[in-house]
Amino acid sequence: MNQHDVLQEPFAAPGSPEYDEATAVFNLAAPARPNEAVTVRTVDEVRAAVREATERDLPVRVHTTGHASGARPPVDRGLLIRTRIDGGVEIDTERRLARVPAGTTWGEIVAAAAPHGLAAPHGSAAHVGVVGYLLGGGVSFYGRHTGLAANSVRAIELVTADGALVRTDADNDPELFQALRGGGGGFGVVTAVEVELFPVAKVFTGATYWSAAHARPLLAAWRDWARNAPRNATTSLRVMNLPPVPGVPPALAAGPVLCVDGVVFAATPEEVSAAQRDAAELLGALRAIAEPLLDTWALTDAAGVLEAHMDPADPVPFIGDHLLLTELSDEAAEAFLAVVGEGSGSPLVVATLRQLGGAFADPDPRGGVLNQVDAAFAYMGSGPPFGPVTVEDLEAHCLKVRVALEPWNTGTTVPSLVEGADRPQRHLDADTVAAVDRVRARIDPRGRFAGDIAPGATAAG
Ligand SMILES: Cc1cc2nc3c(=O)[nH]c(=O)nc-3n(C[C@H](O)[C@H](O)[C@H](O)COP(=O)(O)OP(=O)(O)OC[C@H]3O[C@@H](n4cnc5c(N)ncnc54)[C@H](O)[C@@H]3O)c2cc1C
Structure with a gap:
């Protein structure tokens, strides 16, 4: 044949x-x-x-x-x-594992796991692919509890350059298993992954929007809460310039808005009231500052988390950037709002600060070469080159944000959050890059998949 x-x-x-x-x-x-x-x-x-x-x-x-x-x-x-590998998601409830063929999106895992009271370490959108997200680390709305999503991967199957199907896990070629998770790609074609799930009884999730006129006190209150937030809470703050298109409530498209969204979850039914109290502490402080334009936070099940963030469902053109920030001091908050807030002239449709810390910061011995994030917040900002806004305008503004946030820039990035191939990125130290390169040289000696390596993830440049 x-x-x-x-x-x-x-x-x-x-x-x-x-x-x-x-x-x-x-x-x-x-x-x-x-x-x-x-x-x-x-x-x-x-x-x-x-x-x-x-x-x-x-x-x-x-x-x-x-x-x-x-x-x-x-x-x-x-x-x-x-x-687009056939087969669908298989859930092993006893071992709390999802076996996932490559091509699966997070929405499919969440739908398969939720009826069993289990949740997966997914990000903000149902349509993101499981494999690329996990190979790049994966910053989840459960991440302050689970750490980087790649730490939850228990096995990876891939076809290597010689056409062989290899299954790698903690006991089978552990160097390859580690290098695949955060190593920057270029090892072969992943055909399936096994991901550990975790119990979730209820989640308190949603998004609250205010006019960006109140951005300063809202950002300060969110930042103060984030400093001592419990690990069952992971949130983001976004400054958004939403276009008046179908699907966007008119109140949110009337001018720049500030949104706080995320997840506070209860692993067991007994923890539900405590989770509600945790959420009320954050939202109460924010709602006392100004009347929201829209408020969707509600107690629901794990499937509801994918509704909260309201990322665009259909393909869009976007140019963006990502940084990791050491802290969000008053000066940093001021610098952020000066370049993306009201009156800044920012062409970015969204400028996000994701709350890190908690388990994100803990090195996980079961994780890959990237198994923690040493930063307090992740910044991502992007916009579409539509109408009068050109690619050059967006690239220039990405640079302006970089310059403004430079004093708090760790100089490192999480691969799954990187938005522009030609913008600076680095997530591994030189020794780890060299170790990953040795695995690549063994697995793909002729560099068949070399074009797939993320910029900065190989000493070869
Ligand atoms: C709307 C939106 C929301 C997002 N939300 C989050 C979030 O909350 N948290 C977060 O961390 N990231 C988030 N991301 C980023 C997302 O995780 C990355 O874009 C990720 O790479 C997507 O994986 P994919 O497989 O869908 O993408 P693709 O672009 O298809 O793949 C990305 C890379 O992964 C590798 N890859 C993919 N499939 C395979 C395979 N079968 N075998 C080998 N290598 C493969 C390749 O190197 C490929 O270049 C978001 C992105 C968007 C656009």
């Missing part, structure tokens, strides 16, 4: 619907334009695709949803493999 018997069709070329399907990306500002592309639905198809690429000496890139298409070097040649 040759490759094409397994693959059903040969690789697709530009102009065909199969090519369009395999190259579709969420970030429309960073389209993928490989010479050839293929959507793979079984492990055998992955193996056949990799073998054929090796035979024809094609460089190979891999993606799932293309949420991070702007964060990696452009896909502009070779073969792009899109993973």
